[in-house]
């Protein structure tokens with residue numbers, strides 16, 4: 001049986017204060033299982049990126065709990081949280097966020113440099129990651145001297161350098177043409193399928209979302225619907241009913257688990 005790698009309980013995010021306060025997330029309780037692929041979808045402004053930032057421990061909730069491997073992280077010290085984040089998560093963003101003054105290899109190995117890994121080990125692991133993404137021959141290029149698809153492959157190599165349990169991808173194909181998008185999607189779902197990596201994708205792209213095993217549909221800071229069944233990814237045991245054909249019918253997001261963590265405040 002799959003176990004949750006990430007859980008939220010009554011997750012609330014309010015931007016601003018007083019009359020200017022804006023409730024971007026309105027009390028979300030759900031789980032993401034280890035090895036799952038999950039798409040977070042919804043209209044612009046529905047709260048997708050806010051939710052991803054909280055799940056990835058890049059931002060703090062106003063109230064509620066985010067738990068990693070069954071342990072609430074909302075009360076840990078910021079230094080401990082950043083250590084957990086670096087060890088557990090990889091990130092791929094639409095905007096690439098590559099340093100133009102550094103080589104491809106230097107960009108890919110940056111997370112290891114931050115973690116204090118020696119240069120020789122950094123380079124060895126960086127080259128292995130680039131080989132995995134068929135980008136080893138570009139290791140010495142400046143990161144800007146690449147096509148969009150190549151840049152995104154460098155970003156994926158950088159995201160994989162720490163062997164993350166969970167890969168967060170925020171509109172990973174948003175800046176790419178159709179053919180290049182398909183290549184990048186194949187790489188992401190290959191990592192999910194062959195290496196058991198948990199994939200959390202924020203996207204407007206329905207085709208990309210349909211490839212995920214589960215879709216959380218957001219509207220006005222709430223998950224209003226949950227769909228299961230992937231159009232291409234192999235089903236897990238938990239998804240057996242949807243395994244034989246088309247994605248399952250949408251169902252309202254009414255499933256609620258018992259509260260495990262009690263009243264969680266922001267850290």
Ligand SMILES: Nc1ncnc2c1ncn2[C@@H]1O[C@H](COP(=O)(O)OP(=O)(O)OP(=O)(O)O)[C@@H](O)[C@H]1O
Nearest residue numbers: 015016022024042043044045046047048049050051
């Ligand atoms: N720092 C902030 N201060 C105030 N309001 C914010 C802030 N960040 C986000 N918001 C608001 O919270 C809501 C949710 O934003 P969020 O970026 O999570 O939406 P989204 O679904 O990811 O949108 P998009 O698809 O356009 O990226 C929006 O109404 C947005 O204006």
